Amino acid sequence: xxxxxxxxxxxxxxxxxxxxxxxxxxxxxxxxxxxxxxxxxxxxxxxxxxxxxxxxxxxxxxxxxxxxxxxxxxxxxxxxxxxxxxxxxxxxxxxxxxxxxxxxxxxxxxxxxxxxxxxxx
Numbered sequence: 001x002x003x004x005x006x007x008x009x010x011x012x013x014x015x016x017x018x019x020x021x022x023x024x025x026x027x028x029x030x031x032x033x034x035x036x037x038x039x040x041x042x043x044x045x046x047x048x049x050x051x052x053x054x055x056x057x058x059x060x061x062x063x064x065x066x067x068x069x070x071x072x073x074x075x076x077x078x079x080x081x082x083x084x085x086x087x088x089x090x091x092x093x094x095x096x097x098x099x100x101x102x103x104x105x106x107x108x109x110x111x112x113x114x115x116x117x118x119x120x121x
Contacts, residue, residue, distance in 0.1 A: 001045055004061025033059075034078040036071045044071035048079035055083035055091040060099060073102055080106070
């Protein structure tokens, strides 16, 4: 994720690392992370938060040099497959402008527009 989102360093020092850490215990947790590799090297990722028959897809990212080759699509479809196997009948996500075409090709449709406000600090 650090490379896909241009985070400084390897991303482990970020507060986000703790937020998305896989909970311990049990094999059927609500959070799943998928990494797509090319020649053993991570090139794309996606995360799934699932529960009560619904799935939320997030953290979809592809390294800049690997974009446009279907890796983000593969990561997204992989977490959707996991969600389906767990009985999720619906999935939602928020899409960047860059990702909208990818998600539309998979079958997602626009439902609402989310505007983000980012603090200056």
